[in-house]
Amino acid sequence: MARDRVLAAGDVKMNEIAKSAGVGQGTLYRHFPTREALLAEVYRDDVAVLVAAAPQLLTRHQPVEALRLWFGRVAQYARVKRGIFSAATESAREQLVGHSAQPIHDAVTALLDAGKATGEIRQDVEARDVILLLGFLTRLDDAEWEVRADRILDVIRAGLRP
Numbered sequence: 001m002a003r004d005r006v007l008a009a010g011d012v013k014m015n016e017i018a019k020s021a022g023v024g025q026g027t028l029y030r031h032f033p034t035r036e037a038l039l040a041e042v043y044r045d046d047v048a049v050l051v052a053a054a055p056q057l058l059t060r061h062q063p064v065e066a067l068r069l070w071f072g073r074v075a076q077y078a079r080v081k082r083g084i085f086s087a088a089t090e091s092a093r094e095q096l097v098g099h100s101a102q103p104i105h106d107a108v109t110a111l112l113d114a115g116k117a118t119g120e121i122r123q124d125v126e127a128r129d130v131i132l133l134l135g136f137l138t139r140l141d142d143a144e145w146e147v148r149a150d151r152i153l154d155v156i157r158a159g160l161r162p
Contacts, residue, residue: 078137
């Protein structure tokens with residue numbers, strides 16, 4: 001529920017989240033004493049789901065297809081990240097980035113290494129290169145999201161090919 005509210009509006013109000021989740025404000029505040037605690041949990045959950053998807057996709061798909069599907073998940077993650085980061089303080093943003101940087105790096109590395117092993121990904125590309133490029137998704141506003149997000153991901157994927 002909180003994730004949906006973050007996507008719907010940058011100004012996340014705890015009472016709206018409690019209402020949409022069907023719980024009272026007291027229940028919500030017992031689990032998440034501040035709005036930032038709730039946002040952090042939404043972010044951590046999205047990171048965990050995103051990171052877990054990489055090895056799962058690699059077991060079911062060829063590396064380039066796994067990467068394409070994972071990028072689709074990255075787009076969803078980036079949209080939530082943008083909403084959370086706009087609502088969080090700078091110190092909270094730094095903590096969240098610190099929490100997610102290595103797991104995301106490891107997931108990208110696994111996807112790239114699999115593609116390099118089959119010759120479908122350039123040998124000189126590193127996870128950090130891809131992560132920096134993917135970061136541009138968080139700069140898209142809602143009005144241009146539908147038009148640009150997939151195109152940006154297509155450009156990144158094309159640049160990864162040998």
